[in-house]
Amino acid sequence: MLSKKTLAATLVATIAAASSAHADDSFSWRFSGFGTVGYTATNTNDMLLVNPGQLKGAQEGGTGLVDSRVGGQLDLTFTSSLSATAQAIAMQDAKGRFRPTVEWAFLRYKLSSDTTLRLGRLGWPAYLVSDYRYVGYANPWVRAPLEVYNLAAMDNYEGADISWSHNAGAGYLTLQALGGHASSPLPDTTETTARLKVNQLAGAYVTYEIGNLRLRGGASTGKVTYRSDNLGLLVDSLQMVGFDQYASTINADGARTTFMSLGGNYDDGKLLLTSEYAKLRSASDALGTASGWYGTAGYHFGKWMPYVTWAGYAKRDNSSNYAFPPYPPLMPLAQGVDGLVEGNSQHTASAGVRWDVYKNVAIKLQADHVQPSSHGGTFTDVVPGYDGHAVDVYSAVVDFLF
Template structure:
């Protein structure tokens, strides 16, 4: 279902519920907003620096498109049990345009004091900060570490979830189970038809909060299909050349794919500690297996908080599964398969500073020293002959909420 249809359906149901609730004087609403004005630049033109799902990014000449965004959220309460939420964000998409996108549009029904059911377009709770990833003011970094947050770049899904919440010991435990599907465009210069689909999506996540500690972990699994003119042509060529089994092994066509993660944050007094570990596993050799992790330490000095992050990413090399000999007319097929199957890795040391300018405005500056493999790590548009030299990324943002 398209974002416009989801938004229209949610608003129609919301208005109907609002009319009934208004008659009982039980209706109220709340609007809130958030945004980021940012600038990023690198010290090389050999790679392109982007956030997941973006077409345009930063090189030496810099860009304001990578981190800048503006979002708004409308929360509607019809009765003590029934509510709705719609969130839209204007930020750069897979076509390089900063158009508003519906992130959330769902109805929530509270079955009991501890159980709630939601239906519509929902946040995929795959990460520690999934619920507020794009609310820059709520996060310590300029952006969530890409070594982890680039593994599964899908932010939301269409379906339903059930959330059970209850006090456990001195803390609070939430258990969430979900089901649905998602279809998302992928950024490519030469074509606008690339898309990744996740069908039969299911997942389960636990979140536990006690004092200054918050922990979240879980997994989701789905059947992933990757649609692209370039890869489709490669796999068709392999089958015509008699390498059908190889094409089947690499092509993501309803390939069972699982993403698991665990993360924690300790935020007390002057000290902030946070980190995550995530794994991506797929039956498709093109998607393959990848892991990512990071750890952040911050120390508050009044309104100032310097912080340090160290992160890593590694994708397994699947080229040994390429049984297409690089000879004669098979050379393009073999080279294309090698490009899809090549391993990749990256390690990043980041030093940053967050300054609370006002109660709702923060300034952040961050320098990332990135050591990617020669395949570019999380960078895109890697220049031919790139040797894996270190890349420095310089970023500055102003985050705000209202």
């Protein structure tokens, strides 16, 4: 795994190499930046609205921590075949802190005019907007629909990919294969071991662009380990009282997990249509089987674009696979298992407007009417006794490029 120190050293070495190559006419560099200043509030204190990987979220009082971020990207070109890219983003992390992390740090080598090899920390291309998910200015919504983008808590991985691009009919086809491993911290205030790890990661994706239409689909698979003190305690307790089979099916230690997705975007400068579907399937019931989808439609009126979104999310209910004897001492154990394996769902109707107020600056207002199940859908920190009432979310952001 590439540690932060290793990544930093790689970047320093890359920049040093760039400086020594400055005399070469083929060398060039480019820096670009992006950011979002946002404010989000809901109409309830029964739960938190968060983006994936965040600890602190929005309630009635509102917060700027959910959507605010700033990032920068450095692109270095050494020769016509060799280049490097580094991207860092400062936003709320799994401990609730606003701090920078290295999202990308990789070398790119063109094996031919059609084929490119990359090595380092790379963006995971599982989603339609993976390449610019955190660049708010490039997206129609305030935030990517959580019904889909909350399914897999992973943005990047360490490894390599190879892509082949070529004209295909009237369009342009890109085939991409990847391999490596990943590690993502899980939101927690105290646990230092709360983390999602993916080993033996492999994936393949296809992107096709024709005119104003862009399509992307594919799948990734790997052996996932989900570590937290709470899950570890539950597994140990099940084994202690003789429920070894239950412990085995819940335990997420090298569980084979697959993520599939398919999406498309059409934008002719007037009409915007975008939709995406994704499904997560794991051998561990702690991760389970879940799917999500959304569809967005918008229309440009000069610098204004109103838009609407309808989205859904569902996690399969596996509680019927677990039966505990009706003994009071086992009730806390049964409740802990149910909290992991019971079904969950959510539907959201959203309406918003984007105003391109200035060059490279856009203001967005968005209202979401969310109907979660009694388990809270994609919300976190759901209070005991929550009855599944609807939640309204109100967001305002300023997206910018520099």
